[in-house]
Amino acid sequence: MLFKTHGDKQLKIAIASGKGGTGKTFVATNLYSVLQQNQVSSILIDCDAEEPNDHFFFKSISKTDKEVQVNIPVISAESCIFCDKCYEYCHYNAIFYLPSLQQIHVMEDLCHSCGACSVACEHNAITEKKKTIGTVTTYLLSGNYKLIESRVNIGVYSPVPVITSAIKEAEQQGIIILDAPPGTSCPFIHTVNNADYVVLVAEPTPFGLSDLQKTIAVLHILEKPFGIVINKSDIGTLAMSDFIQKENYDLLLSIPFDRSVASFYSEGKIMAEREEKWKEIFENLIDKIIETACK
Numbered sequence: 001m002l003f004k005t006h007g008d009k010q011l012k013i014a015i016a017s018g019k020g021g022t023g024k025t026f027v028a029t030n031l032y033s034v035l036q037q038n039q040v041s042s043i044l045i046d047c048d049a050e051e052p053n054d055h056f057f058f059k060s061i062s063k064t065d066k067e068v069q070v071n072i073p074v075i076s077a078e079s080c081i082f083c084d085k086c087y088e089y090c091h092y093n094a095i096f097y098l099p100s101l102q103q104i105h106v107m108e109d110l111c112h113s114c115g116a117c118s119v120a121c122e123h124n125a126i127t128e129k130k131k132t133i134g135t136v137t138t139y140l141l142s143g144n145y146k147l148i149e150s151r152v153n154i155g156v157y158s159p160v161p162v163i164t165s166a167i168k169e170a171e172q173q174g175i176i177i178l179d180a181p182p183g184t185s186c187p188f189i190h191t192v193n194n195a196d197y198v199v200l201v202a203e204p205t206p207f208g209l210s211d212l213q214k215t216i217a218v219l220h221i222l223e224k225p226f227g228i229v230i231n232k233s234d235i236g237t238l239a240m241s242d243f244i245q246k247e248n249y250d251l252l253l254s255i256p257f258d259r260s261v262a263s264f265y266s267e268g269k270i271m272a273e274r275e276e277k278w279k280e281i282f283e284n285l286i287d288k289i290i291e292t293a294c295k
């Protein structure tokens, strides 16, 4: 088994999908379970910071929370000479600027903490304060395995700093599974950009194919190698497998629909722990991923 010998090197594998509900977490948690069962050095990071749910699938012994803080600029209207510069530098339209009424302040919910306004201001009108935007929780599992979870506070515009902190917590050798946020926006891009290889989980419906194509286009721009898992492979159309074949992409696994799997999943149970058949399916999948990622 390839994955048993890979534990001494670091390999980051992102499990991603163009939209939610395709079975991404099912794949990520089952992969992590077979790595644990085979005592492979590994870690699971839930990067879906807006809706993390990997922890429902594992029993934890203990957990520790770390707050994630960012710098938010504070503008002093008294020191400001209303020169426009910070307003022009802010690419996120996060500065409320009304010079005619001598009004200027930062709209915290829109601020991305990029620091550009502080650099722009030559009149010492901008200071910074800390703001907590989320939490990174480390769950200690049996066998000294860990699940790291990113969770952004409600109302925060970008979960990217929280995801970054979660990924930084896993500076260790072995296989690191990143359960990526759905979609193709900044949180997804940031997560897959940290990965050596991306597994795309898709359902074979017309919408699923369209999302898959969009996601692949982003991965091409990022120059990330990837393979595809088709979930519920027998209840959609053949257009997705035709597309994968035509483009010569790597089809890593097809998972037919199984009502009992859906039912166990909804109860927070891992199939690779329940049935030998599923354990083997995910052992073969991780082997295939390593083989494809390292070729």
Ligand code: SF4
Binding pocket: 073, 089, 090, 091, 092, 093, 094, 095, 106, 110, 111, 112, 113, 114, 115, 116, 117, 118
């Ligand atoms: S830190 Fe960046 S995003 Fe925030 S107000 Fe300043 S320029 Fe805009």
Ligand code: SF4
Binding pocket: 075, 079, 080, 081, 082, 083, 084, 085, 086, 087, 120, 121, 122, 123, 124, 125, 126
């Ligand atoms: S750059 Fe400084 S002085 Fe100019 S508008 Fe912004 S805060 Fe005021």
